[in-house]
Amino acid sequence: VPELPEVETVRLGLNKATCGISMMEAEVLLARTVAYPSVEQFQQGLQGTMVTTWMRRGKYLLAQLGRSPHKSHPPSKSDHTAGWLGVHLRMTGQLLWLTNAEPLSKHTRVRLRFEDGQELRFNDQRTFGQMWWVPPNQDPAEIISGLGRLGPEPLSAEFSPAYLGKVCENRDRPIKTALLDQTLIAGLGNIYVDESLFFGGIHPTRPCRSLTLTEVKSLHSGIQTVIQKALTEGGTTFSDFRQVTGTNGNYGGVAWVYRRGGEPCRNCQQPIQKMRMAGRSCHFCPVCQPL
């Protein structure tokens, strides 16, 4: 399940592989993967463009597009940008950069064909993943639902202990569901929330407003530690996602609590507990994360 560190790793790979190469054709094998505009407009909008740079916001990938010089469009001063390509991998989406022809997977949803037989292929088993083409001179945040409502990036200056404290003020909801709320913090998913709460020593069901200043600081530190560590390991800490080259990382890290229900805590040997919260699995150590 790609979360912020995995999406960032994909972004770095895409920046290395895909920039400055002309896109000849966009082929859509599953129509609902294209969230905006229509499939036809998506194909026409992408054809003849090239990626200037890939950016990331939360779990969204954004490719800034330029007009490919190869194409028959006459260059004009107002037309040197060609909009944006937005991608969200959701649960099972994978972006693969292919330099040689490869047989289609049964999960191939979109093929972006570049010059010299190169291809950016979007595979997605569970079909939750989405792509957007944002026309020139339009704000991606207004086209891509969710993007405009994201909270701060967890490693940004804006995400300070004071900000997290403010978020927790006057809220009764469990801290775990607040951390999953992308409008409060961008990029955390179920895995990194469970791990962050463990690192911070905070029980997942604790009401936000019950956290003391000390606990807020501890949780803030836990979030940044977990995300930073996963980033430096290329996002392969807990998940089996694949980088754009198809390699699946080094499995360098080990989860402390995620999917370890019943197993001994790596810190205190007590069994990790598993419960359900807001329709999601939730793992924690009852000793290291007391109520």
Added chain:
DNA sequence: CTAGTAGCCTGCCTGC
């Protein structure tokens, strides 16, 4: 405004 939940979807696993 906030917060909780159904639903989307496929593959894997368990149990009858």
Added chain:
DNA sequence: TGCAGGCAGGCTACTA
């Protein structure tokens, strides 16, 4: 052996 049901979870839409 076959099949039903549970589970996995990011996000939106809906409800209270």
